[in-house]
Amino acid sequence: MTQIHNIGTELDWVVLIIYMVAMLLFGTYFAKYNKDTNDFFFGGRRFTWWIIAMSIVATGISSHSFVKYSAMGFKYGFSSSMSYMNDWFFVPFFLFGWLPIIVYSKIRSIPEYFERRFSPSARFFVTILQLMYLIGYVGIGFLTMGKAIMPLMPEHLTVFGFQIHITLMGLIWVTAIVVGSYITFGGQTAVIFTDLVQGAMLLFAGLMVFIVGVAYVGGWHSFWNLLPASWKLPFAGFNSPAEFNSVGTFWEDAIAGSVGFLFMNMGLIMRFMATKNVHEGRKAATVNILFMLPISAIVVGGGGWVAKAISVLNPNLIPKNVNPDSIFVLVSNIITGPGVFGFVIAAIAAALMSTVSTLLNATAAIWVNDVDKPVRVWLKKIKRDDPSDEKRAMMVARVSTAAFTVLGVLAVYAFSSYPTVYQAHAFFHATLTPPLMIAIFFGAFWKKFTPAGLISTVVGGVALMLLGFRFPLELIQPIAHGTPYDPIHPFTYMAALYNLIVCTGVAVIVTLLQKQLKHIASRIKKIPNHNVIMYSMVVFIVAVFIIDILDIFFKINISPLAGLVTLTIFMTICVALVTTFYVKYDAEAQTTGLTVWSIHKAKEWFKGSKLNEREGENVKVHYKIVDGDEDVINFSQKDMHKMAAEPGDLVYITDTRKWLGGLKSCHSVFGKPHKEDGIVYFRNLHLGKGLFVEGRLLEAEKEM
Template sequence: MNLAFADWAVMALYLLVVLAIALYCSRRNTSTEEYFVGGRRFRGWVIGLSLVGTSISSVTFLAYPADAFKTGWLRYLPNLALPFAIAMAAWFFLPFFRRGNLTSAYEYLEQRFGPSLRVYGATVFIIAQLVRVSMILWLLSLLIQQLVSIPPATAIVLSGLFVGLYTVVGGIDAVIWTDVLQTVVLILGGVLCLWVVVDALPGGLSQLFSEASRAGKFALAEWGEDGPRTTRWTLSLSEKTATMMLFIGLTNWLTEYASNQNTVQRYCAARSLVEARRALWVYLFTALPLWAFYMLLGTGLWVFFQHFPDPLSQEVLAGTARAETIVPWFITEYLPVGIAGLVVAAALAAAMSSLDSSINAVATVSVVDLYRRHWRPNREDRHYLAVARGAAALTMVLMIVGALWLNGATTRTLQDTSTILVSLLGGGMLGLYLLGFFTRTGNTFSAWCGLICTLLFTGWTLLSEQAWWPAALRAPFDLYYTGLIGNVLMFLVGYAVAHLSGRLLASRYG
């Protein structure tokens, strides 16, 4: 697949603008307060668009259209729980993080449950983010390889160095403003793709909707050999019903807005509580339509290739080619010169907006929660600023190394690594925060009891996936619900232990 000179020029211009933003923002980075939270002066609309950019990765740009192209809109269903999660975050979670000029999500854990829980939360976040950024960079390299004939290792190193460079130099100011730019480019790129699809169809947009509707392509259900299966709205732990998918979505979104440093750091960067709440609503009313739009793009590509079939589209539908290749193929083969370059820039933006946020967040947590709190307290601020830049640079290096390792690993190894490290170590974090937000009970001991029970539970479910594990000891539910059950377990155990220990102390000393 080859791009024209005009496409390369568009991409080069976009990358130069990103670097210019980083260099401009670097002039302000004279303190950790600026480097981590931008002086706490951002308006809500800026933070909101930045949140959109952070949450949108290669998954949105490639996987959403791929799913809608090959099946229906089931992937979109968990997103419908987002409004409730945003309302919870705006009115219940935000005040806890806006008190006392917090910088990290895990400072709250120390205030509520003690320093050991803060160290645990920070460590888990760093590990999970290193896995995440390595995977995103690896996926980005796959996209680059489909567009440009360069070796995989070269694609990983060059893209990783570029993102790391502007993040290390620019701090959170560069991250937020480049995320805003990347969100705009991502929206524009998707609009141009859909415009080309609709323009090629004789009946335009109405033809897209009518043909896709007849084929069941908008169904919020699993896809069978003959089309969408019946959508079930029952409560069940043994199958993926629509109701349970909404619960899964709610769990994921509450975790994102209650305990994810990428999000909490933006709460803290807003100039006021009102602006932070405004940011959440901007995010909601931008992200939900954007995700639906990219699902619609995938549906539109299905209609397009029904009328203009080619070998790759048939292979994707037959299952002999990866569905994620359909968007890059359409970009390089069907988009006009110049537009293709802008859409490729949008694809790069989708990945970079996630990578830069995570790099800066890892640096922030490493310095605020670990280095400054436990290893080197009471040093000058310029010392911590230098360490923060070093931590961001180290994160960039580890991200590149991780992506290179993933490039040489099998798909199964990739799945196992992400599942074990993220699901096992990160299990129960939402339940821990909810215990702190919504109850007055709980202390270090009860919180650790809940976490240990959750870790044991998650470990058991992971073992249940192994072929050698005894059938009698396997989990009697769909393992898709491990996170949901684990968070409930964390909350209930923590709450019960706190009450039980409180009664024992009362009876002993009362």
């Protein structure tokens, strides 16, 4: 494949650099809204649905989308949009299951949920998987960014007489430094607001490329007729070719990818947690999936579709063996003029900043909450219930953001062997999503799911997945729906189905056998040297895992497939037994408020008292400062009656300027009523949290 260089003009570079610097400054401006880690990670839980829906667009579209969907659009047509229009199936689980659970349980990260639902050891395993997932995603972002900018770069650059050969990895390192520095200082509010601008810019740039491109080939009629019918279908061929087919995309993207994105992507989840309440989160998610994703499908794939039409119209304009990952940049250069092309590339660059910054922010949140704090508790430097040292936590968040930026770049090396970003991303989804997906799904929706089920899935399930990676013909091909075997990257998509089956199988079997496992564990406990038995099992588990890894990654044929499968199944049984033996688990206490079966209880916990679900009206008020430092605000008797509120209920109060999207707002609790209608009594802390402007009208809403 040909790598294109030196496209674009100096003006394009000027536009690109100005745009990037402007975004950097815009993001760091919002650092002033970071009063504590709650603001840094969750933006103070204050925003309205539209601001979050728009900021999700930038994260959802992201730079890899432009590159990968245009590549597939160029090769296969409108079916490149498949992944953008298959996310609705899990909406009921998300809107009325996972979203209220994570908001009402007040968790700060997904691994924290697993500790409360299962055990600290479950949190440990999930933290590892979650960090791998996020770092992998950051790596995909960096890889794409490098591939997008590469065509603009010369092959060599001369600096102070030294000739520097420009490589993909070199370019990625430079990009990482820029992105890392911006997110390290900005925080979640910066991410949300830069994403808001970037989302709009991305939609504009992508639609512009598509519309200008259609005009370039002679208008819609000409564009439509240039393309063959098979190329206009919304789905790829059922099971071929190996690199892009419908059935593979269904399992890899509609199932694993959709759940990965909605349920596991901590970056996205933190956005929903930044909405002012669950209802606003639902609106943001729904608008995004119903309206923004179909538009995004055109935005990200349009460049490739136009490129195909151009290649039919004028075969000399686009080289036949062009690297598909360069197609969006190439076609943008063909159809736009100097400066405009720079803007389009700047929009992609900004998209990378959005995606990667969101993920890095999420990764830092996991590090602070799931690694740093538990380790300090374990080292007895702090107690579990100690109030968090905000200054230190912010410092750790910033340092870890920088460290994960570096790890993200290192992850690129794992993906760079794939011919296209699309396939690299598919491999990533198919491999890393299933164990976490099963863990989250069964954890949140199946009350009977136990710590033994979870940890066996994470350890045993992953080991069985590794065997599928090593023996694709024997283990994946029978369920591959006839998709062709590619010896270099075997069953990139259908591996998702295999991985889901083995993880589900382990989770279900171990959970259903819980009674028997408990019985065996209690019998072992009666044996005088039971600890020796347990330690032997742990050694056996580690040994089998190492054997599996050696066999897979170093192709050392330690045992035939049947032997390895048998060993791995025994190892999984041992994991289940060891977990049942050691982990204390109170099924009643650890499921209440943490599964879909007890959402009402979760709401009560969130509020701290019985719910008041009487429907009232919002009221408009001015504020007055009174002495005191308790987190309550007081309304008049009449205003409280209008809101159907009682002292102790939760209240959200915001500046009435809708376009601020809740930036100037805060949550509090209703205090005892006073007699001044149209006035709310604030303490100084509310002024600090809400950044309200004196004299401005405010709107108050009873939450629950």
